[in-house]
Amino acid sequence: MCGISGIIHKHSSIERPANVGAELVKMLESMTHRGRDSSGVTVAGQSTDGDLIIRIWTDDEANASDVLARSEETVQRAGGVIVDRVVRDEFLRLTVNYEGDIPKLAEALLNTEGVEIHSIGETSEVIKDVGTPVQMDGRHDISRLSGTHGIGHVRMATESKVDISHAHPFWAYPFPDVTVVHNGQLTNYHSMKRAYEDQGHHFQTRNDSEIIAVYLADRLARGATLEQSLADSLDDLDGTFTYLVSTRDGMGCAKDRWSAKPLVTMETDDVVAVASEEVALRQIFSDEIARQEPQQSEVLTWLL
Amino acid sequence: MRALNRRLKDLAAEGAEITVTNPGARHNTGVGIFHPCKINIEGSVGYYSASMIDGPEITIHGNAGWALGENMMSGKIVLTKDAGASVASTIRGGEVFVGGNVGARAGISMKGGALIVKGNSGFLTGFMMQKGRIIVCGDAGEAVGDSMYEGEIYVAGNVGSLGNDAVVEDASEDELLDVWATLERYGIAERPTFTKIVSGKKLYHMDSLERLEKAAI
Incomplete structure (x- = not known):
């Protein structure tokens, strides 16, 4: 149920x-x-003023801050500019200025070790x-x-x-x-x-x-x-x-x-x-x- | 909810006339009341409300969730608006009247009593019913009377389709008079004609032999 x-x-x-x-x-x-x-x-x-909202979570509690930092690097490497970030334990919410292809960004994040994407949304x-x-x-x-x-x-x-x-x-x-x-x-x-x-x-x-x-x-x-x-x-x-x-x-x-x-x-x-x-x-x-x-x-x- | 039902039971034992206000569509309102009494519920109730009762007359001014009046032994339930799925499931006696529409599997496994629906009924009306009577004044959805054993289903409007082993039978004049008299008790003066649906009783026995049985013949 x-x-x-x-x-x-x-x-x-x-x-x-x-x-x-x-x-x-x-x-x-x-x-x-x-x-x-x-x-x-x-x-x-x-x-969102045209920015993307990205919600990320990791099950790697012990290394959460490292994993989340890695995911931010991935976003930046893909060409995203991080406008805002909120971290709560193993959760990360990013607001990102990104003009590129969203599936490409999603794939780069998916291939970042320890990262799970809860959502990527324009609104x-x-x-x-x-x-x-x-x-x-x-x-x-x-x-x-x-x-x-x-x-x-x-x-x-x-x-x-x-x-x-x-x-x-x-x-x-x-x-x-x-x-x-x-x-x-x-x-x-x-x-x-x-x-x-x-x-x-x-x-x-x-x-x-x-x-x-x-x-x-x-x-x-x-x-x-x-x-x-x-x-x-x-x-x-x-x-x-x-x-x-x-x-x-x-x-x-x-x-x-x-x-x-x-x-x-x-x-x-x-x-x-x-x-x-x-x-x-x-x-x-x-x-x-x-x-x-x-x-x-x-x-x-x-x-x- | 337990405190409310305990209080209802106590008042019912005194034969009181009881009003419940602000039920808030919560589940299990008015369950397990075993004495004749009158209960008015001013608003919508949730699942299994007025279930497992024996004797009381319960009027609900609103909607009900799933399985209203489940396993009622005797008494009367009047619902002014719509009921969800499985209304009057497994009742053995008494009457359930619904002023609006009912959802899927209305009167599932009824073992007696009557379910009267002023509006439409959903999918699988009277599914596996074993005894009793269902009256639908509006349309009935698909698979009416699927796998029913006994009992009768009367539909005034369209029958979406007949269920497995359900058959249409002519209603006698006496039966129609009886159905109309029932409707009149609930303030329905119209006297519509009805499609009467009963069990074809083909499912009582296996109609094909197993491989080994065939070999044995």
Whole structure:
């Protein structure tokens, strides 16, 4: 079991963002009965002045400062100018002025020893950690992040180990700004992964959910719309899933043919909030408004 | 939630009329109440609410999460808005009325009682139901009555598709009058015609022989 949630402010923009970080933490904290192994969020639609946000983490606790310093050197060698850096233990957040090819930069970082990339985004970033959302907020100040939309996850691990790299959201390496949170299990993960690896894709984890992000980002990069990519996934992914995707343009969801995992949505003129359970939506809406429940094989998108 | 349910139990034993405010869509609201009483819940409830009850009449002014009224023995549940998946799962008696729509697997494994849905029902309505009655005034999703053993499902709107071993049967006049009378008790005056769905009972027995069985013949 896991809990997922997402929120999008329909009239917001990068210039006029909303308190997405704080809203996601509130929604996710109300669903910790669905999982408290790890938590994570994507805050998208952030103001970056054209810079990239890079989120890096290392599991090499003893040599964390060396590893993180190495990753900064890698960024600089690739032609990036570091505008801002925030270090918290094994976590590094860089704001980088970079004009080059993003997949090239991602590959250089991936090949830097000890480095794991949580996200590279032009307007978004992924923050994830073990523990509950409020604990994570205390460590990473998520509540202070504003944006146009975001997605989040609380995890009860079923298919792979409990650690930070297997926490959601998963970033679609090396495509900027595409991230996914997933509730369920994929049964054709290994065959899909082999097919993608044959095409030259790299995976950072052994978590089945990572492939959803790569799958969608790959489709989007080939020119498909978000809605079409989500609809295609209903046939191509096997197993149980309700997942949310965040892109630069907005947010979407897809639910498997068995309707195995829950999702409810509430919408006003200004805001759409979605979550595994209504209890999370009640953190956003105090008024009695209509609740919708997507059914089996249903996809929805909300674009800015 | 445990404290609330303990208090509800105590008040129910006195036969009181109880109002719960601000339920906040939390799970397990009003679980395990075994006495006839009236409970009004002003707002939405979460999963397994009003489950494992025997006797009370519970009205919920809002939505419910998954498995509303699971394993109810007797009593009545009235929900004014929508229910999630698995509403009235495994109930053995009593009635569940939903004023809005219900999600997937409504009435899964019902063993008696009745589920009445004013709106639409989702995928796999009446999945593996064993007894009892489901009435859907709107449309039912795909695979209605899949693998049902006994019981009846009445759908007034469109039937998305019939499930495995589910068959349509003509409803008798007496049955229709009975369904309409049930609807009337919940303030539904219309008298729609219904598609009645029951078990084809083909799944009661294996319809093909194993390889060794064939060899033995």
